[in-house]
Amino acid sequence: MLEIKLVRENLEFVQTAMQNRGTAIxxxxxxxxxxxxxxxxxxxxxxxxxxxxxxxxxxxxxxxxxxxxxxxxxxxxxxxxxxxxxxxxxxxxxxxxxxxxAMPNIPHASVPVGKDENDNPEVKRVGEPPRLAFEPLPHWTIGENLGILDFARAAKIAGARFPLYLGVGARLERALINFMLDLHTGEHGFKEVLPPFIVNRKTMTGTGQLPKFAEDLFKLEGLDYFLIPTAEVPVTNIHQEEILDESQLPIYYTAYTPCFRSEAGSYGKDTRGLIRQHQFNKVELVKFTRPETSYDELESLLESAETVLRRLELPYRVITLCTGDMGFSSAKTYDIEVWMPAQGVYREISSCSNFEEFQARRAGIRFKEKGKKGTRLVHTLNGSGLAVGRTLAALLENCQQEDGTVVIPKALRPYLGGMEKIAS
The missing domain is CATH 1.10.287.40 (Serine-tRNA synthetase, tRNA binding domain)
Structure with a gap:
């Protein structure tokens, strides 16, 4: 949350920031x-x-x-x-x-002012979309044809917007999770954690999901507990109400968790396939840093997430979210969007954000500098590294062959026993 003193003493500045974000106060x-x-x-x-x-x-x-x-x-x-x-x-x-x-974070000075996703500037594109000599199939059709995805039976078990992975599909999802975790822990310096998938109200409030976004969450009936919408929530709260020593910073955590979202208000959007589900897997990256280094850490975080796509040889682009399209807690966000051939568009697969001290103030996460009195709030950052279901969807569409098979990217083959392609 914002510091009350900042709001009182810089009211006109804060009013402009809220206006740029499209937030009515x-x-x-x-x-x-x-x-x-x-x-x-x-x-x-x-x-x-x-x-x-x-x-x-x-x-x-x-x-x-x-x-x-x-x-x-x-x-x-x-x-x-x-x-x-x-x-x-x-x-x-x-x-x-x-x-x-109820006030969202103040955008960083480098964030472009804009109304919605149409005003998000592109930073770069990496990789060339595949030139297919045939009409590309959507990932849900590919998966069903190969017998590795079954949305009809998933709907019977749970309802709409739940996936059922079968055989190689389940193995491929697990391979992607392990590949991402190994990359981030082995090369990027993140410490793996496995947090609870259910959290309390204070934890949800600490990262900004509550009170404003209660309708987007799954709450346990009769209990004041919630299913996590992302690993960002429990992992950021690992240091809730703690005073860290400056020598501990920066702290890097990565975690695999399932994520649960009600997707309130999104009905009619992406109703088919793996793009917008009530339950999905994700590998998350979370950082706790000194304020002076947090924007360098944001660039590093973005690079870590991009590396996954480059290793999988999937084409993507990076955009900067404008003021009107940013998340509630974010001061600056980059989105990574992967190319989806069947739709002919780039789709979000990761968001990398710097929250500055917004979450740390809510969650009470501070650090003490050697030789100085008092404490300071840390800066928190997080990014998807990556959303696993969307990565699998992008892989199926970009690596599909005319004969209906799907070629496995070389970086992923060791996780699948050397398998080079998926065939029915």
């Missing part, structure tokens, strides 16, 4: 509540000062043998007034806190 209500809080606090401090002064007076009267009953009786009214004002102050601060929690 009731600034009149915020300012009224803030003025009310200041007034209550001023009155409260005056009464507390009066109580302290009179307490000293009563003590002096008692030492002098004077009767202080009248003064003490009067102070009971003051104490009652203090309690009333403390409640009003708490209510006012809670109202302000709710408004602050």
């Amino acid at each position: 009731d600034w009149e209500a915020f300012q009224k509540q803030d003025i009310r809080r200041k007034s209550i606090l001023s009155e409260l401090e005056a009464l507390r000062h009066q109580r302290n002064t009179v307490s000293d007076q009563v003590a002096q009267m008692k030492r002098s043998g004077e009767n202080a009953d009248a003064v003490i009786a009067n102070m009971r009214d003051v104490s009652q007034a203090i309690k009333s004002l403390e409640k009003k102050l708490g209510d006012s601060e809670s109202a302000i806190g709710e408004m602050i929690m």
Whole structure:
């Protein structure tokens, strides 16, 4: 969340940032509540000062043998007034806190101002889309023809937007997970973790999913627990309410987890195939860094995610999300989009974001610098390294052959016992 002091002292700057993000904030209500809080606090401090002064007076009267009953009786009214004002102050601060929690992060100065995905500038393209001498099939048809994907039976088991992998399909998904984890731990310096797949409300709030995006989550009935929408949530909260030593930074974690999303508001979009599912696998990359190095770390994070696609020889492009298309908690985000031949478009396969201190303030993650007083908030970053189902979909479409087989990228063959192609 944003620092309340920043909002108060730089109101015009924050208002412009929210406007650029397309976020409507009731600034009149915020300012009224803030003025009310200041007034209550001023009155409260005056009464507390009066109580302290009179307490000293009563003590002096008692030492002098004077009767202080009248003064003490009067102070009971003051104490009652203090309690009333403390409640009003708490209510006012809670109202302000709710408004602050609803404000998204302020975009970094390098983020382009724009309204939606149409205003996202392309950074680069890597690899050439395959030139197929035949009409490319979508990945769901390829998978069903090869007997490695079965969406009909998945729907029978769970409903729409759930996948069922069979045989080589299940093995291919597992191979991709292991390939990604081995790459990130072996070459990119990430420490593998396996976090819980169910988290509590505080954890969801720490990374920004709650309270604003409750409808996008799967909540366990009768319990205040949630299925994770991404490993970012539990992994970022590993250091919740901790003070790290500066020598520990940067910290790199990678994790495989299933992800669960209700996809509220997305009905009618990508209803077929593996692109938009209620349950999918993902390998996540999370970083905790010093503020001074976080944007260098963002570029490094992007490179780690890109490496997966380059090793798999899948064509992709990188875009920078504009202010109107960014995630709630992000200060800057790069999206990696992989080429999908059947649709003739690039589709998102990874988002790499710097949240600066936005998540760390909510989750209470700080670090202590040697020889300095106090603590500082860390900067948190995360990126998909990658979304596994979408990677499998891209592989099926880009590596399909006219005879219906699919060639396995060389980097993945050791994970499949040397298998070179998938055939029915």
